[in-house]
Amino acid sequence: MSFYTALTGLKGAQTDISTTSNNIANVGSTGFKKSRADFGDIFGSTPLQTNAVGAGTATKSITQQFSQGNITQSTNTLDMAISGQGFFAMQTGGNSGQVVYSRNGAFTVSESGYIVDSNGQFLLGYPVDDAGAVSDKTLQGATKMQLAANFGTPEATRNINMGVNLPADAEVIASDIDFDPNDAATYSSSSSVTIFDNGGNPKSATVFYIKTQNPSASDQTFKYDTKMFVDGVEITPELTRATDAKGTAQFIDKFGQKTTSPEDPAYILEGKGSPLYRADDLGEPQKSTPAMLTGLSLETYLGDGRTIEVVTDPLQFKRTMEYQSIANVDPVVPGTFWGKDFLLVDVDNSGPVSIDIPPGTYNGEELASAVEVALQDAFGDDKKVQLTTDVDNTFTIDFKKSSGDGKSTGLPTPITVDLHDTSIVTSTPDDGLEMDEFLSHAQTLITTELNEYIQNGTQVDATVLKILVLQGNYLNRR
Numbered sequence: 259m260s261f262y263t264a265l266t267g268l269k270g271a272q273t274d275i276s277t278t279s280n281n282i283a284n285v286g287s288t289g290f291k292k293s294r295a296d297f298g299d300i301f302g303s304t305p306l307q308t309n310a311v312g313a314g315t316a317t318k319s320i321t322q323q324f325s326q327g328n329i330t331q332s333t334n335t336l337d338m339a340i341s342g343q344g345f346f347a348m349q350t351g352g353n354s355g356q357v358v359y360s361r362n363g364a365f366t367v368s369e370s371g372y373i374v375d376s377n378g379q380f381l382l383g384y385p386v387d388d389a390g391a392v393s394d395k396t397l398q399g400a401t402k403m404q405l406a407a408n409f410g411t412p413e414a415t416r417n418i419n420m421g422v423n424l425p426a427d428a429e430v431i432a433s434d435i436d437f438d439p440n441d442a443a444t445y446s447s448s449s450s451v452t453i454f455d456n457g458g459n460p461k462s463a464t465v466f467y468i469k470t471q472n473p474s475a476s477d478q479t480f481k482y483d484t485k486m487f488v489d490g491v492e493i494t495p496e497l498t499r500a501t502d503a504k505g506t507a508q509f510i511d512k513f514g515q516k517t518t519s520p521e522d523p524a525y526i527l528e529g530k531g532s533p534l535y536r537a538d539d540l541g542e543p544q545k546s547t548p549a550m551l552t553g554l555s556l557e558t559y560l561g562d563g564r565t566i567e568v569v570t571d572p573l574q575f576k577r578t579m580e581y582q583s584i585a586n587v588d589p590v591v592p593g594t595f596w597g598k599d600f601l602l603v604d605v606d607n608s609g610p611v612s613i614d615i616p617p618g619t620y621n622g623e624e625l626a627s628a629v630e631v632a633l634q635d636a637f638g639d640d641k642k643v644q645l646t647t648d649v650d651n652t653f654t655i656d657f658k659k660s661s662g663d664g665k666s667t668g669l670p671t672p673i674t675v676d677l678h679d680t681s682i683v684t685s686t687p688d689d690g691l692e693m694d695e696f697l698s699h700a701q702t703l704i705t706t707e708l709n710e711y712i713q714n715g716t717q718v719d720a721t722v723l724k725i726l727v728l729q730g731n732y733l734n735r736r
Contacts (some may be wrong), residue, residue, distance in 0.1 A: 277294065652677065
């Protein structure tokens with residue numbers, strides 16, 4: 259019995275040595291995980307004694323140890339490694355299609371373009387849609403990964419978007435220092451990006467940043483110049499005029515605001531011509547002079563809950579403070595003002611603009627609100643009527659004649675006018691119209707539709723037809 263007990267110990271030692279030898283032999287195998295032999299005591303039993311200790315040892319299991327191994331760099335593009343937990347899911351060949359798992363990331367490409375391991379098993383991956391987003395994240399939806407054999411026509415790089423952090427403590431590069439891409443003392447920083455020519459060949463593009471200004475009391479900004487080199491050749495920028503979405507040229511006025519006018523009226527009034535600016539040329543934007551509105555002692559009739567009256571009826575002009583001031587007579591009704599040309603406003607010497615106020619009775623706050631609305635209408639940018647597709651395309655005209663029995667007869671079908679149609683007023687109504695243009699455009703379309711209906715309409719009541727003719731003639735005279 260003692261001999262057998264010692265023999266089990268030798269057999270266990272042999273298993274442990276074999277496991278260690280296997281670990282040593284596969285130390286260079288990709289994705290290999292070492293194993294460990296686990297042993298346990300053998301409990302013997304007899305008719306007179308159970309669970310007797312001292313029968314020897316037995317190998318309970320040989321388990322793999324899934325600890326993180328070293329990750330090394332290889333020259334094969336398809337070699338991959340898993341950091342942490344996880345496995346590569348692969349599908350075996352043949353009809354079985356069994357899914358197996360491995361941490362061996364040494365892959366190659368088969369003759370059919372599939373990514374496979376050394377045993378010919380296919381690597382599985384999640385499918386993606388046309389936008390490149392994963393469409394299925396389940397194992398059942400995973401597909402064999404295949405490299406495309408056909409590629410599109412190479413396209414040259416056209417645009418580069420770069421976000422960089424530049425050193426705030428960098429020294430300003432003096433303007434008399436000649437730039438040299440090989441001398442780090444002539445620039446503050448640099449960054450590189452790979453671009454492609456029209457043949458699909460990669461090129462190295464390097465952008466050099468040259469600090470030209472630190473913040474000061476008058477201009478709280480850092481400023482940098484840039485130079486770009488592609489494979490050692492400097493790229494000279496070609497500047498183009500900035501435009502909006504409709505192709506209209508954009509400029510920057512002396513207040514730092516974007517404008518579509520190539521001329522600054524205030525600048526021209528000073529006799530200096532038409533200036534053009536770059537945003538970088540501007541320091542602190544010039545501030546407008548605060549406006550002050552006075553006239554005919556208006557302020558003496560407001561405050562403490564008092565009100566003024568504004569009239570626009572010519573028959574009431576003699577009641578107004580303006581007439582009494584011109585005629586040099588005492589006011590009959592103090593505090594009544596003429597609403598036409600109520601204010602003349604000149605913003606930044608751009609020329610006086612007349613402001614009208616609608617008739618009514620106003621206190622101080624109500625008058626200020628009315629003046630604000632009038633100023634926005636006079637100086638605002640939204641002066642055009644915008645016709646939105648599928649929202650305000652059409653309207654209909656219908657004429658009916660009522661009889662004594664409560665019934666009505668007239669047009670069998672209403673007349674439809676499409677505001678998006680072209681007219682002699684404009685060929686591009688969708689671009690927006692000034693109010694006068696819009697009214698003329700709509701009136702022209704109405705006249706055209708009425709005339710066509712008069713000439714081509716059927717089953718039209720004679721009385722209604724007469725109304726249409728009169729309406730069409732009235733519109734034509736206008």
